[in-house]
Amino acid sequence: MSKDAYAQGPRQGSDRIAQDGFSTVTDPADQTFTAVYRVRERADAIAARAKTIALEQSIEMSDEFVADAFVREQIVGRVEAIETAGPEAFDVRIALAVATTGAEPGQFMNMLFGNTSIHEDVRLIDVEIPPALAKAFGGPNFGLAGLRARSGATARAMTCSAIKPQGLPAPELARIAARFAAGGIDFVKDDHGLADQSYSPFADRLRACADAVAEANASTGGNTRYVPSLSGNLDRLRAQAEAALAAGVDTVLTVPMVIGLPAFNALAREYRGLAFMTHPALAGALRFAPPALLGKLFRLFGADATIFPNHGGRFGYTPETCRALADAARAPWHGLRACVPVPAGGMTTERVPEMLDFYGPDTILLIGGNLLAAGERLTEKTAEFVSLVKGGR
Amino acid sequence: MSKDAYAQGPRQGSDRIAQDGFSTVTDPADQTFTAVYRVRERADAIAARAKTIALEQSIEMSDEFVADAFVREQIVGRVEAIETAGPEAFDVRIALAVATTGAEPGQFMNMLFGNTSIHEDVRLIDVEIPPALAKAFGGPNFGLAGLRARSGATARAMTCSAIKPQGLPAPELARIAARFAAGGIDFVKDDHGLADQSYSPFADRLRACADAVAEANASTGGNTRYVPSLSGNLDRLRAQAEAALAAGVDTVLTVPMVIGLPAFNALAREYRGLAFMTHPALAGALRFAPPALLGKLFRLFGADATIFPNHGGRFGYTPETCRALADAARAPWHGLRACVPVPAGGMTTERVPEMLDFYGPDTILLIGGNLLAAGERLTEKTAEFVSLVKGGR
Numbered sequence: 001m002s003k004d005a006y007a008q009g010p011r012q013g014s015d016r017i018a019q020d021g022f023s024t025v026t027d028p029a030d031q032t033f034t035a036v037y038r039v040r041e042r043a044d045a046i047a048a049r050a051k052t053i054a055l056e057q058s059i060e061m062s063d064e065f066v067a068d069a070f071v072r073e074q075i076v077g078r079v080e081a082i083e084t085a086g087p088e089a090f091d092v093r094i095a096l097a098v099a100t101t102g103a104e105p106g107q108f109m110n111m112l113f114g115n116t117s118i119h120e121d122v123r124l125i126d127v128e129i130p131p132a133l134a135k136a137f138g139g140p141n142f143g144l145a146g147l148r149a150r151s152g153a154t155a156r157a158m159t160c161s162a163i164k165p166q167g168l169p170a171p172e173l174a175r176i177a178a179r180f181a182a183g184g185i186d187f188v189k190d191d192h193g194l195a196d197q198s199y200s201p202f203a204d205r206l207r208a209c210a211d212a213v214a215e216a217n218a219s220t221g222g223n224t225r226y227v228p229s230l231s232g233n234l235d236r237l238r239a240q241a242e243a244a245l246a247a248g249v250d251t252v253l254t255v256p257m258v259i260g261l262p263a264f265n266a267l268a269r270e271y272r273g274l275a276f277m278t279h280p281a282l283a284g285a286l287r288f289a290p291p292a293l294l295g296k297l298f299r300l301f302g303a304d305a306t307i308f309p310n311h312g313g314r315f316g317y318t319p320e321t322c323r324a325l326a327d328a329a330r331a332p333w334h335g336l337r338a339c340v341p342v343p344a345g346g347m348t349t350e351r352v353p354e355m356l357d358f359y360g361p362d363t364i365l366l367i368g369g370n371l372l373a374a375g376e377r378l379t380e381k382t383a384e385f386v387s388l389v390k391g392g393r
Numbered sequence: 394m395s396k397d398a399y400a401q402g403p404r405q406g407s408d409r410i411a412q413d414g415f416s417t418v419t420d421p422a423d424q425t426f427t428a429v430y431r432v433r434e435r436a437d438a439i440a441a442r443a444k445t446i447a448l449e450q451s452i453e454m455s456d457e458f459v460a461d462a463f464v465r466e467q468i469v470g471r472v473e474a475i476e477t478a479g480p481e482a483f484d485v486r487i488a489l490a491v492a493t494t495g496a497e498p499g500q501f502m503n504m505l506f507g508n509t510s511i512h513e514d515v516r517l518i519d520v521e522i523p524p525a526l527a528k529a530f531g532g533p534n535f536g537l538a539g540l541r542a543r544s545g546a547t548a549r550a551m552t553c554s555a556i557k558p559q560g561l562p563a564p565e566l567a568r569i570a571a572r573f574a575a576g577g578i579d580f581v582k583d584d585h586g587l588a589d590q591s592y593s594p595f596a597d598r599l600r601a602c603a604d605a606v607a608e609a610n611a612s613t614g615g616n617t618r619y620v621p622s623l624s625g626n627l628d629r630l631r632a633q634a635e636a637a638l639a640a641g642v643d644t645v646l647t648v649p650m651v652i653g654l655p656a657f658n659a660l661a662r663e664y665r666g667l668a669f670m671t672h673p674a675l676a677g678a679l680r681f682a683p684p685a686l687l688g689k690l691f692r693l694f695g696a697d698a699t700i701f702p703n704h705g706g707r708f709g710y711t712p713e714t715c716r717a718l719a720d721a722a723r724a725p726w727h728g729l730r731a732c733v734p735v736p737a738g739g740m741t742t743e744r745v746p747e748m749l750d751f752y753g754p755d756t757i758l759l760i761g762g763n764l765l766a767a768g769e770r771l772t773e774k775t776a777e778f779v780s781l782v783k784g785g786r
Contacts, residue, residue: 059558075560114674165452167468260653262626281507
């Protein structure tokens, strides 16, 4: 299907995008973004199916009844290419108008996969955006270089662990944080299940853990960062971000699919002094290819580091998926800062050499339960992990 | 696995939930909610797998290393039942502590399906909550009775259509709205792709469509409701809700999985005078059974009416899924108002009798593209739809 198929009737309405955030866009390549779908379909039906997806994702009606030339030429989704991806599987590239997003994260996701997400035989496998959208959403505040500066790791991989389980009161969580810090870890994050619960309210936990880590740093000369998990709606997220800054915290954790992408992007843009580590909870339920969602999109909306399930752990990602995700997070992309991949999910210290081999040094290694299983030897076990990473492979 | 498996060590920490929002909970049944997962697993492995899921969804570590009695007794997820659901398929019921949710929608979703969503062989098929959570999240502001009162339909099914395509300027969208209203439809909603775009900014569209519908009502004596789509982060949603109220609007559309459930619930609770119709975009990508997500959870967080793809349309839901979804939306549930099912997605006026037969009168029938295909005869085609519904089957 060519673009010309929609070029009927008098051209009108070209000033309809004059007032938007993209009014300075002069490069025609900046006027569309591309969604790539993997579609299970018969070869003789894929052309019609691709056009149906292009309509569903743009005007949500048949273009047969659209008289308006601006809509036909600029708004209707356009099938750019259809490539064979296997038996009865095709990769369909569809160009959609940047103007339809209103430069808003939720509406951008809606345009990418809103209704088509309901079709079980379609997955969103990639997203390509013009510089204008990269600029609008902004990407990581600090990225790889900024996280390296925080941890003092100039070239090596960085280390991270998680405070758990939920249910413990703040002072006990703080004791765990202190032990991780004493072991020399770079980042100690809240488990993503630690929210604002009565048995360890956010404010109490923040104060207790930040103080405990600061004290451990003062004693060891280290610079472990406590990374609290922010949760709730935008009001609560802002209040927690303010509290974190007041407690001397400069790196936080969020769960974008739980708090919502509009809230995540708003927070990242408002708090330019915070680095954001993201957690993949709820994201696995989407038929989004993990490299596109956890690598590209989370980075685009503001993730400085993206946690994901490493292959061979508790979850089912393949090595290829992990490699593609890490590449998507770190590759040069419209000048956005590099987002640090954080492989996790049932990792052990035994796997450190192999993980360093696989991901290289521009990585944060996250080991939680395996360290916590050391019980009273948590500090020593953490030091062993840190030493393995510092020693490289 | 019995509850007693965790009952070890001295009981402590029982005052850790004294200060939370559930401190007045005295009925032990109010202390947990239940997630039901459909798991593909071998029969000889399902017991261990169920326990693994219970741990993943609660403390995210092995309980072997948890010394704290409060955590072991009250926080660790508990396998309540495992039922065969087919060859190598089991329904696993897991009880989770209400206190872990902090009465916050995002964290509640995180507890229900956060990490487990990443396992491709697990679907969340049902959710059972105690009255305390129903009260915390609140459900529909108006529900079935309130929407009936708005439309003046005391016993019949109600009618709805959608303004599209996106790309048209506000005055042209308003002309379409006016024609729907002239045809006597109950609700005219924005297409869910209409957000806040430069070619029809929300404020312009709201004013133009609300005025056009009010004018048509004045001329026909009808009471069609214009239902604008609210989008963006919580700040923008609030601004749009205020503008809608100022324009005399009392019913709005939101896309909960696009704006984020924390934002949706916050909006529904703040704007008690607005009725909320929800759209399923992006929700289809989740491995949530549609009745649980679009029926129960959207209702719980505040949907007065829930749009979903009817069987036999553009999407793949079965009649059984549609029936279960409609039942979940309308059934008595902890005193929450009934949420009105809105079957949609490629419906035609020819299907009205069959749909009324299937769903009964406590329903809103939504037909979009099929009416718009009438072009200049839109008012007449709308009147025909309305007449078919008013006539019943």
